[in-house]
Amino acid sequence: MTTAFYSHAECRLHDMGPGHPECPQRLDAISDHLLATGLDVALDFRDAPQATLEQIERAHSAGYVLQLQDALVQIQESGQARALDPDTFACPDTWRAALRAAGACVAATDDVLDGRARNAFCAVRPPGHHATRDETMGFCFFNNVAIAARHALDVRGLKRVAIIDFDVHHGNGTEDIVAGDERILMCSFFQHPLYPYSGAVPKGENMVNVPIPPYTRGGELRETLMAMWMPRLEEFSPQMVFISAGFDAHREDDMGQLGLVEADFEWITRQVVGVADRCAQGRVVSVLEGGYNLSALARSVAAHIRVLADV
Secondary structure, three states: OOEEEEEOHHHHOOOOOOOOOOOOHHHHHHHHHHHHHOHHHHEEEEEOOOOOHHHHOOOOOHHHHHHHHHHHHHHHHHOOOEEEEOOEEEOOOHHHHHHHHHHHHHHHHHHHHOOOOOEEEEOOOOOOOOOOOOOOEOOEOOOHHHHHHHHHHHHOOOOOEEEEEEOOOOOHHHHHHHOOOOOEEEEEEEEOOOOOOOOOOOOOOOEEEEEEOOOOEHHHHHHHHHHHOHHHHHHHOOOEEEEEEOOOOEOOOOOOOOEEOHHHHHHHHHHHHHHHHHHOOOOEEEEEOOOOOHHHHHHHHHHHHHHHHOO
C-alpha cells in the first residue's frame, strides 16, 4: 500500500490578503519541493472531496456551522473579503476551501481504514487546530483533525484514537473539542508563552500538554517527549493516530522562537509511526497545520513524508 497525498486546487484559492503568512504559496512550496526531490513518485495523489455538514458537526456545534456557512456564503456572493475575527479573514473562495480541507481528512481516514492506503498526508488549508467547537480563531475555520477523529470513532466504530499535535502554537481548538472524551488521547507540544496563551493547564485527563520555553532545541525536546508522550501513548494503545502537523517550530520560522530542524520533525514522525505500527496496524492520517517560512516548510514536510512513505 502507498501513502496517499490529499489536496485540492480549491485549497489554494483561500486568500487572507497580501503579505499574510497563511498564504496559498505554502501548498505550492510543498508540491514544488516534492517534485524537485523526486519524492512525488512515492505518493498517491488524490483530490479532496467536500466534507458534508453532518461530518463537520461531529466536531462543531450545528449553530456554529450554520452561522459560519451563512457568513462565508455571503462573502462568496458579495465578492468582498472580510475579517471574521482579529486573526482570521475570509475571501469568496474560503467556504469551498474549508469544505475541501475537512473533506480531505475524512476521505483519508476512510482510505486508511479500508486499506486503500497505508497512511495519508493532507496538504490542505485553511488549517484547523485553533478552531474551537463554536469559534473561528487563528487562521482556522473548521477543525480538520477533530472532524476526522470523530468520524473514525462515531462512524467507523473505532474505540480509541490518538491525536498528536506538534506546532509552535497550542492546538487550543482541538483541546476544546476533545477534552474529556475518553476515546481520544491528545498529545501536544507548543511554545509557551505564545499565542493563543493556553495549554499550560490541560482541560482534561485525556490531554498530554507539553509547554516548552522559547529557544528550546531538538535534543531537549526529544528527551521531554520520550518521557511525557510515549508512556501515555503506549498505555492508551490507539487504534488509529491522527497528526496535526505544524512546522512553524522550525528555527527559520518567524512565527515562534523554537529551534527545531528537519531532523527533529523526522524523529517525531518516526516515534509516532512506531506507536501506530505497534498499536494501530500502522494507520496514520497527518494533516498540515502551521509552517510559514516557505523553504523550511517544504523541507520539513518532505522529512515528515519520507517517514510516512518509508523512503
